[in-house]
Amino acid sequence: MKLLLLLVALGLAGAAPLEDSKECQPHSRPWHVRLHGGGASCSGALINDLWIVTSFECSPTSYSTVASLGEHDGTVDEGTEQHILVADVIQHGPYRSPLHSLTLVRLAEPARFTASVQPIPLASRCPEPGDTCHVSGWGSTTPYQHGRSRGLKCITVPVVYDQTCMNTFPEYLYWSPYMVCAGRLNTDNCLTGSANVMVCDGELQGVLWMNHGCWNPAHPTVYSKLCLYNNWIKNVMNNYVPTLPTETTPVTMT
The missing domain is CATH 2.40.10.10 (Trypsin-like serine proteases)
Structure with missing residues (x-):
């Protein structure tokens, strides 16, 4: 079992999304x-x-x-x-x-x-700013478009500092230590859908909490910080x- 999980995790690194549509390679997640x-x-x-x-x-x-x-x-x-x-x-x-x-x-x-x-294994450590993570979900990667996609979509996002989210959404976001801030301008920062899954280094690190990257590509998105819930x-x-x-x-x- 451990060997099979290792092979799956290693396969994730090489299973890049399809170039045009950001569709995951089938069954890579x-x-x-x-x-x-x-x-x-x-x-x-x-x-x-x-x-x-x-x-x-x-x-x-x-x-x-x-x-x-x-x-x-x-x-x-x-x-x-x-x-x-x-x-x-x-x-x-x-x-x-x-x-x-x-x-x-x-x-x-x-x-x-x-x-x-x-x-997917639970997190063995918490994510750090600069970590590269992979998010998957059945949604749209085009801003202002909703509805479920035919195939599973994948995007790659960087983890950023908590202060980035606190500075970006000061008027209505009560920041919690159980949140992870991820995504920034000039990255694949838009994927609609509910409870999209974030994986970093082959471990489960987040599920979507508040999605902002589809409204403004410069805005990060908030995920539940699952490392604290083990x-x-x-x-x-x-x-x-x-x-x-x-x-x-x-x-x-x-």
Whole structure:
């Protein structure tokens, strides 16, 4: 398993977006999940066979939202997809707080790891200004255009100093230490969509919190600083370990 994850991470470095459309090389982000239905239309990151990290804004619904894994083009059946219902939705409290934007989603059944479906490791360190990160999501890379793209899109953004965001949005942004500021002028700084996933050095470092780069390419975008949530994420996963049927446990079909 560790070897396979290493190969995936190494493959990311060489899996550049397609030159014209900023479309990801198909299945180069095997941890990227599309959450849809039940009021949700957003992205997430698979972190093990049962759990997905997404933003507070995403708001999936238990047993109504579907997690589509191994998907690149949402308009065709590629033969790599796994469509699994969402079982549990755990939002980081205090809910609707300006300090946090994070949701954990548990799948109704474990994902099967394949070349197109792999988890992304949690962050082993926090991102630093100057780090180069990769953001993926189903949105538009053209300012003022909305709607979901056919294929998964990828952009590359630099992490910048927190003060950059604080100086850029002083009138309405209450800066939190749980935020990461990324993107600047003359970089690929526009990708619409909800809960886009940011990966740095092969580790999960952020999900989209507030998107500004599509309105002004000089403006950075704000992501949840996931390196600070490792303990919370692990505690939630430990408390929600599913009880699997055994030979002595009858399974009731409804």
